[in-house]
Amino acid sequence: xxxxxxxxxxxxxxxxxxxxxxxxxxxxxxxxxxxxVSLKRLYQLFPAKEQLVEAYLERRDERWRGxxxxxxxxxxxxxxxIPAVFDWLEEWFAEDGFRGCAWINSYGELGATSDRVAEQVxxxxxxxxxxxxxxxxxxxxxxxxxxxxxxxAEGAMVTAGITGSAxxxxxxxxxxxxxxxSR
Amino acid sequence: xxxxxxxxxxxxxxxxxxxxxxxxxxxxxxxxxxxxVSLKRLYQLFPAKEQLVEAYLERRDERWRGxxxxxxxxxxxxxxxIPAVFDWLEEWFAEDGFRGCAWINSYGELGATSDRVAEQVxxxxxxxxxxxxxxxxxxxxxxxxxxxxxxxAEGAMVTAGITGSAxxxxxxxxxxxxxxxSR
DNA sequence: CGTAGCGGAGAACGAACGTTCTCCCGTAGT
DNA sequence: ACTACGGGAGAACGTTCGTTCTCCGCTACG
Numbered sequence: 001x002x003x004x005x006x007x008x009x010x011x012x013x014x015x016x017x018x019x020x021x022x023x024x025x026x027x028x029x030x031x032x033x034x035x036x037v038s039l040k041r042l043y044q045l046f047p048a049k050e051q052l053v054e055a056y057l058e059r060r061d062e063r064w065r066g067x068x069x070x071x072x073x074x075x076x077x078x079x080x081x082i083p084a085v086f087d088w089l090e091e092w093f094a095e096d097g098f099r100g101c102a103w104i105n106s107y108g109e110l111g112a113t114s115d116r117v118a119e120q121v122x123x124x125x126x127x128x129x130x131x132x133x134x135x136x137x138x139x140x141x142x143x144x145x146x147x148x149x150x151x152x153a154e155g156a157m158v159t160a161g162i163t164g165s166a167x168x169x170x171x172x173x174x175x176x177x178x179x180x181x182s183r
Numbered sequence: 184x185x186x187x188x189x190x191x192x193x194x195x196x197x198x199x200x201x202x203x204x205x206x207x208x209x210x211x212x213x214x215x216x217x218x219x220v221s222l223k224r225l226y227q228l229f230p231a232k233e234q235l236v237e238a239y240l241e242r243r244d245e246r247w248r249g250x251x252x253x254x255x256x257x258x259x260x261x262x263x264x265i266p267a268v269f270d271w272l273e274e275w276f277a278e279d280g281f282r283g284c285a286w287i288n289s290y291g292e293l294g295a296t297s298d299r300v301a302e303q304v305x306x307x308x309x310x311x312x313x314x315x316x317x318x319x320x321x322x323x324x325x326x327x328x329x330x331x332x333x334x335x336a337e338g339a340m341v342t343a344g345i346t347g348s349a350x351x352x353x354x355x356x357x358x359x360x361x362x363x364x365s366r
Numbered sequence: 367c368g369t370a371g372c373g374g375a376g377a378a379c380g381a382a383c384g385t386t387c388t389c390c391c392g393t394a395g396t
Numbered sequence: 397a398c399t400a401c402g403g404g405a406g407a408a409c410g411t412t413c414g415t416t417c418t419c420c421g422c423t424a425c426g
């Protein structure tokens with residue numbers, strides 16, 4: 001097994017375990033078992049657990065925003081792209097193993113003790129908000145709609161995570177529609 | 184020092200440390216140092232750390248909802264009580280040491296591994312949503328406004344916690360106003 | 367005055383965990 | 397064929413931490 005696939009497998013296992021059970025409750029040994037990558041190899045790919053955590057959040061960030069954008073971009077009408085965000089959230093919430101927003105969860109777990117993790121969380125949320133801003137602008141809507149839409153999306157993620165229901169996405173989509181139309 | 188005050192001091196220290204740095208990063212020994220309550224006493228008051236965590240969340244829940252209700256009830260006009268919720272959030276976000284919602288953070292840290300903690304978080308959020316529901320009903324507004332208001336508040340808490348800014352409260356209050364008026 | 371018992375300080379214990387080390391095997395190059 | 401080396405399995409190490417134990421002093425009651 002070459003380094004690239006070992007890295008992929010390590011990150012696959014890290015994502016599944018860290019996301020599903022929390023970062024601190026997963027040991028390096030369990031990661032080895034789940035990935036099939038030996039401890040020696042894990043440590044030469046990631047010199048410490050914290051770097052594996054960072055790489056996990058980084059890769060997930062790319063994938064998450066990629067999946068969202070791919071779904072939204074399928075919608076040609078710029079005005080419909082905003083509800084499409086909430087459609088995608090709803091699909092995401094309904095996925096097997098959904099357990100809330102990985103960054104919000106990581107922030108709760110490590111935000112106070114790891115500056116690197118805290119900064120990655122802020123960067124991810126900044127990127128998501130910036131993406132919403134481009135959608136708002138693309139639809140010709142006033143820029144100050146971005147904040148409320150972002151808050152609705154964040155509230156939906158948190159609530160869906162805690163309650164285990166996909167319903168907050170629909171509530172948020174409906175509230176977003178009313179906000180957009182009240183202009 | 185009698186048992187009641189020892190218990191208070193233990194909970195005071197637990198609240199400050201657990202909320203400020205996360206639960207898992209605070210050891211029982213540090214708790215002893217911060218509270219001045221010996222380990223022996225701590226363990227006879229709370230047979231295990233998890234019970235201290237539960238008691239911390241429980242007491243904070245009572246206090247948090249009490250402070251919110253006290254602030255909101257000062258407003259006699261039922262219609263103005265809804266913005267008053269966001270006013271209070273804004274004050275809270277601006278407090279020294281504010282670090283997001285204790286329950287959202289605890290859920291991120293322990294939600295996957297501790298059913299007791301997860302259930303306390305759900306109960307707290309349920310209670311907060313129910314409180315919003317009574318405010319909406321008291322103002323004579325349609326009940327389906329509760330969900331969106333709740334999501335805005337949750338989004339504001341998460342975002343204020345991550346960014347360290349109180350601004351999301353104002354954004355949420357303004358969005359709430361528009362939602363209420365669009366009816 | 368004697369003693370039983372509660373409480374404090376902190377050592378001790380055992381488990382978990384991040385990280386490193388040892389030992390051995392398979393392979394590739396000379 | 398020999399050897400140098402990358403890699404795997406897992407033991408080992410050192411630390412942290414939750415929890416319990418030991419030892420000692422104080423106080424209150426007979």
